[in-house]
Amino acid sequence: MSSGSQTPKIDVPYLAQLARISLNAEQVEKFGAQLQQIVSYVEKLKEVNVEGIEPTAHATPITNVFRADEPRTPGDPALFLKNAPQQVHNLFVVPKIVE
Numbered sequence: 001m002s003s004g005s006q007t008p009k010i011d012v013p014y015l016a017q018l019a020r021i022s023l024n025a026e027q028v029e030k031f032g033a034q035l036q037q038i039v040s041y042v043e044k045l046k047e048v049n050v051e052g053i054e055p056t057a058h059a060t061p062i063t064n065v066f067r068a069d070e071p072r073t074p075g076d077p078a079l080f081l082k083n084a085p086q087q088v089h090n091l092f093v094v095p096k097i098v099e
Contacts, residue, residue, distance in 0.1 A: 010035045
């Protein structure tokens with residue numbers, strides 16, 4: 001990136017090549033303008049004074065919502081297998097997918 005307030009020129013054909021997509025001239029022009037607007041906006045965000053502000057991953061506090069890991073008795077296999085198309089020795093029979 002160059003210094004100063006001017007945003008650098010975006011090489012849209014190169015980005016398209018990296019993304020493995022083909023773009024016609026009209027699309028290159030359109031996406032180039034859109035990407036330029038995005039980069040300009042990010043450059044504008046650099047002007048915001050964030051001194052003394054703690055970095056955060058979330059705007060609001062979050063807590064772990066997992067339940068306690070407590071041992072339990074497993075359910076009745078017959079209940080789980082009652083709708084299985086095929087079963088053998090209390091196990092589901094499924095088609096082989098790997099040779």
